[in-house]
Amino acid sequence: MQALLESILDEVRPLLGQGKVADYIPALATVDPHQLGVAVIGTDGSLSQAGDADVPFSIQSISKVFSLVQAITHQGEAIWDRLGHEPSGQAFNSLVQLEFEQGRPRNPFINAGALVIADINESRYAAPVLSMRDMVRKLTDNPHIIADMVVADSEYQHRSRNAAAAYLMQSFGNFHNDVDTVLKSYFHHCALAASCVDLARAFSFLANQGRCLHSGNVILSPRQTQQVNAIMATSGLYDEAGNFAYRVGLPGKSGVGGGIVAIVPGRYSLCVWSPALNPSGNSLVGMQVLEKLTERLGWSVFAPVVCP
Numbered sequence: 001m002q003a004l005l006e007s008i009l010d011e012v013r014p015l016l017g018q019g020k021v022a023d024y025i026p027a028l029a030t031v032d033p034h035q036l037g038v039a040v041i042g043t044d045g046s047l048s049q050a051g052d053a054d055v056p057f058s059i060q061s062i063s064k065v066f067s068l069v070q071a072i073t074h075q076g077e078a079i080w081d082r083l084g085h086e087p088s089g090q091a092f093n094s095l096v097q098l099e100f101e102q103g104r105p106r107n108p109f110i111n112a113g114a115l116v117i118a119d120i121n122e123s124r125y126a127a128p129v130l131s132m133r134d135m136v137r138k139l140t141d142n143p144h145i146i147a148d149m150v151v152a153d154s155e156y157q158h159r160s161r162n163a164a165a166a167y168l169m170q171s172f173g174n175f176h177n178d179v180d181t182v183l184k185s186y187f188h189h190c191a192l193a194a195s196c197v198d199l200a201r202a203f204s205f206l207a208n209q210g211r212c213l214h215s216g217n218v219i220l221s222p223r224q225t226q227q228v229n230a231i232m233a234t235s236g237l238y239d240e241a242g243n244f245a246y247r248v249g250l251p252g253k254s255g256v257g258g259g260i261v262a263i264v265p266g267r268y269s270l271c272v273w274s275p276a277l278n279p280s281g282n283s284l285v286g287m288q289v290l291e292k293l294t295e296r297l298g299w300s301v302f303a304p305v306v307c308p
C-alpha cells in the first residue's frame with residue numbers, strides 16, 4: 001500500500017498548479033497549492049501514508065460529518081424534521097433551492113443543511129465549540145487539534161452568504177438560535193486544522209460499523225453508520241456527488257481546504273489533501289489520487305459483494 005500511494009502521488013504531481021485555492025475565504029487564499037498528501041488506515045489498524053500526510057490543513061466542510069454525528073447522537077431521526085437527506089445537485093453555498101423548498105435544506109452537507117445542524121447542536125451543547133473540538137481530538141487521537149482562528153475570523157468577516165442562508169431559514173421558522181452565534185460556532189468547526197493521518201484515523205469508525213478503531217468507543221450504531229455513509233455517497237461532494245460515485249465509487253466528504261475523506265466500508269478510511277480546487281470546490285488533485293487508488297485496488301461500493 002505504501003509503495004502504491006507513493007507511486008500514485010508521483011503520477012499526479014505534474015497536475016499540481018492546476019485548480020484554484022479557495023479565495024472567498026481570504027485566509028485560505030494564502031495556502032501553498034503545491035502540497036499533496038494521502039493517508040490510509042485499515043480496520044486491521046495498519047497505517048500507510050505518503051507526501052504531506054502529517055501537515056495540518058483547514059478541514060472546512062469535512063467538519064459537517066462530525067456535526068451530523070453529534071446531532072444524530074442526541075436527536076436521532078428527529079433531525080430529519082428539519083432537513084432532508086437528498087442530494088441537492090447545487091453548489092455547496094447555493095441559496096436558490098432553499099427559497100423554493102421553504103427553508104428546508106436538502107441535506108446536512110450543503111452549507112444551509114450544516115447550518116441547521118449547527119443550530120440543532122447549539123440548542124443542545126452549553127459550549128458547542130469546545131464539544132466539537134473535544135470530539136475531534138478524541139476521534140483523531142490527537143490532543144493538539146485546534147481551530148485556526150485566523151481562518152475562523154476571516155470566514156466571519158466574509159459571512160454574507162452563510163448569514164443569508166441562516167436568515168432565510170429563520171424566516172421560514174427553521175432556525176431557532178441567534179444567527180450570529182451559530183455562524184461563529186460553524187466557522188470555528190470549519191477552521192479546525194487536522195492532517196490526512198488525523199482525519200483517516202478520525203473516520204475509522206465509519207469503516208468499522210460505528211466503532212472507533214483506536215479507542216473502541218461506539219460512535220454510531222451499525223445502522224446509523226450505513227446511513228451516514230449513504231449520505232456521504234449521495235451528497236458528500238455537492239453537485240459533483242455523481243461524478244465522485246462514477247470516478248471513485250466510495251462515500252466521501254470534501255472541504256474547501258482541499259481535503260477529501262473517503263470510506264471503504266468494513267476495510268479502510270482514507271484522506272487525501274491538496275489545496276487547489278476544481279469549479280465544484282473539491283480538491284482537483286485529490287480527486288485524481290482517489291480515482292487512481294480505487295481503480296488500482298478495485299475498491300468501490302458498487303463492485304460485486306464478495307461472499308466468504
Ligand SMILES: NC(=O)CC[C@H](N)C(=O)O
Binds near residue numbers: 060061190256
Ligand atoms: N465546502 C466547504 O468546505 C465550505 C465550508 C466553508 N466554511 C463555507 O461555509 O463556505
